[in-house]
Amino acid sequence: MQNSSITLRLHSLQLLFSSTWKYGILALAILLLLGALTILAYQMCQLQKHSRTGRKKKYNSGDGVKMRAENGLWEKKMPPLLLGSSQQSDTDVEMVELGAELDAPHPCLSCSITEDPISDLSPLPSSQGSLKFSLLYCREQRELLVSGLEVQGLPNHRHTEVAVWLRLLQRVPSHIPGLQCVVQEWQSRAVKNCGRTTFGEHFVCSLQDAEMERSTLKMEVQHFDKYSRNAALGEVRVALSQLKASQSLVLCAELQKTTKDIVGEVLLSLKCLPISQKMEVGLLKAKTTPPHRAAEKSVYARIDVSCRRHRQKHQKSRPQAHTSLIIFNETFLFPMPQTAAWDCSVLISLYEVGPEPRHLIGQASVGRNMARDAAGHWDLMAKSIQQPVAQWHPLLI
Template sequence: MVQVDGVQIQQLEATAPLSSPALIGVCLGAALLLLSVAAVACFCYRRRGSPPHKLIYRRPPERSVGLRRPTAVRSPGSQGHYLKKSPSPTGKPATPGSGSDGGGEPGERAHTPSLHTPSPSDETTTRSIKSFTENELSEPPPKKDEPETTKLGQLNFRVRYNSEKAALLVTIVQCVGLPARGAAGTGSDPYVKLQLLPERQHKVKTRVLRNTQDPVYEEDFTFYGIQFNKLESTTLHFVVLSFDRYSRDDVIGEVLCPMSSVELAEQDTTCELSRPIAPRSIKMKSQGRGELLVSLCHQPAASRLTVVVLKARNLPKMDITGLSDPYVKIYLLCNGQRITKKKTHVKKRTLNPVFNESFVFELPPGSDSLAGVRLEFLLLDWDRVTKNEVIGRLELGTPPPEGKRLPSAAHHWSEIASSPRRQIAEWHKLTE
C-alpha cells in the first residue's frame, strides 16, 4: 500500500511473462491448423475441378430410337483413362488358376475392377462399358465344300461421324441368320465385340441375348478423339461369339469394315451398312500355322526329360497390323493325365520368334522307357486385354488311342528314345 496525498493506492503485482515452451506450442498449433485448412481446401478444389472418370452406357428403350444416349469411349491419345477389364457378359467369375494360364508377362496384368452386371430384363439400368475378357474358343475347322460365308449370317450396323465432338458413332443393329451353337443345336447366345484397328485400344461389346439366331441389339458406341482425316486408315473389326457358361465362348465369325470404303461426311450423315459374317479360320488356311523348332534329351538314370524351345518361323498374322506376340506353353502328360506345365516368355511383335529357353521335366517313377509319356506344345498369341488365341499345336510322344502323330513327330520321339543323353532338335509343323 502507498499513500499519496492521503489516498491509499494498492500496487498490482506484474504478471509473469509467458514461458518459451508455451509460446512454441501455441505457434506449432497455429501452423498445424493452417496446414489442415490448406489441405482440405486443395482436396476440395481438385475434386471439383477433375472430370468424371466413369464411362457409362445407358441402353435406351427399344422404341424410342431417337432418344438413345451414346456411350462415351475415351481416346487413348487424350488425358483420360483407358477402358478397364471386366467379367464376362453375364458376370461369370473367373475360374481358379486362370491368371497363370493367361499367358501374360509378369507385372503386366491389368487390374480388374469389380463391376455389377445387370439382368437382361432391366431396360433402364446403367451399365459400364466392358472390355474383352471372354474366353474365346479356337474356331472349329470349316466343313469342306460349303459356302460358309453365306451360312454364318449377316451383321447390320450404322456409322455416323460427329465433326463437332470429333467422335465416331457406331450402332450395332442386329445379326440375321446366325448358325445354331447350342447344345441341342436349336439356338445360340450371341454377342458382338467391336474394336478399332490398327490401334486396338478402343474395345467394346454388346450384351448377350439368349437362345436366338436373329439377335436385335440396337446399341450405340461412341469413340471420341477420332479425327476425320484419320478415318480412312481406321478399320471396324466385329467379332460375333456365342456365350457358353461352362466352357470357352465359341467364335462364330468376324466382319472387317475398312472406313475407307464407307462414304462419310462431316455433316453428321448416317450410313446403313450390312456385311456377311466370315469365318475366322480363313486366315489360318491361307497363311498356315507355322513351324516350331524344339530339342529333346532323355536322361533315363535321372528320370528327366529336357525340352529346349529354340524358335518358330512363318507364323500367321494374328493382328491386323501383320504381327503377333507369340509364346509357347508345354504340358507333360503321363497316361493321359497332365502332370506339369511350363511356358516361355512372350516375344513381342514378331512372326519369327527366337526363344532359346530350356525346361527340365521330372518324369514319374517307372517312365524310364518313355512309355505313356507325351508332350503337348501350344503356341499362343498374347494379348493384354482379350483372351490369348491359340496359333497352333504340336504333340510329341505316345499318341492317345484315337490320336495320330505327324511323321516328323514320330521320328523325333523314336530318335530320343533310342539315343538317351543326346540332345536332338527337329522342325515340326503346327496343326490345329
C-alpha cells in the first residue's frame, strides 16, 4: 500500500509538466550541447592554426637574411662617370670618353659592383636590362641636360609599364658618413614595356661649376603601377665631377641593384608598456638639409607600426618648418600585444609639403629584424620596461 501510494504521488507530480514542455526542454538542451561542441571545434582550429604559424616563423627565422648595418658605406674604384655604389670613390681616375656627338654609336659599359650594405634585400639578377641616356653640361647657362632616355633588355611582361625616376644628389660635409641631399628630382612618363622603351623626354637642372665636383645623378628604373607601390628594377649612377663642359656624352650602362642614400637622421624614443599592451613611439628631432626656400616648406612625419605583418592605423605629427634641425617632441601610442612584440616594426616617414604636392624626404625603420643599430634599439626597449630609450637613426631614400 505504501509503494502504491508513493507511485500515485510520483505520477501526480509528473502530470504537472505537459509533453510540450518536456520536448521543449529536451530541444533546448540539445541546442546548448551543439553550441558548446561548435565553440570547442572553433577553439581547436584556432589553436592548430597558431601552432602552424609558429612553426613557419621558427623555420623562416633560421634561414632568414638579416640586413646589415646602414651607417657605413663601401667604396670601390669605378669608371669615373658610371658609379655602381652609393658613394663616389675619392681616388682620381682617368675619364673614359665614350663619344662627343649624340648620334655617334657607343658600346654599353658593364659595371660590376660589390653588394652594398645599404642596398635592398632582393638582389638584381645579372643582365636584367640596361639604360641608355645622354648628358650635356652647358657652362655658359650653367645647366645640366639629361635626354635620350632609353631602356633596353628588360623582362617582357604583358600589360606592364616602366618609368625612370631621376635624382640629383650632392654630398654634404657632416659627421654622418655618406650624407647627401636631393637637389632636384624628376619622374618620366610611364611607357609600355617592350624590347626598346624610349621615353623621349629631357630634363634640365641649374648647376654651378663648383657643385659639379660633389654631384651624382641617380636614375632608377621602376615598374609603374598607379594602384600600388612601384617595383624597382635597377639603377644607374653617374658621377658629374669629371663631366666635360659643352660636350655631349651618350652612355649606356647595365642596371645595378638599387641602393639607399643617407639624407639625414632622426631621433626616436621607444617605450614598452606590457601592462597596457601598448608601445610608445616618441618623435623627438630630425636633421635634414633644408631646401633653398625653407620658409615656404613645412615637414611632417608619418608613423606606421606593423605587428605580425599587419599594419595598424598610422599617425601623423604636427607640421613643422623645414630647417636643418626640426624639433617635434611628440609621442604616439600604438597597441602591441606582448606575444607579438618581436614581430613588430616601426617606420618613420618624413614628408615635405608646400605649394606643390607632398614630397618624401626619407624613411627610418626600427625593429628586431632590421639593421644592427635598429635591432639594438629594439632590444634595449624590450629590456627597459616602462623606460623610454632614445637613439638616432639614419634617414634613407
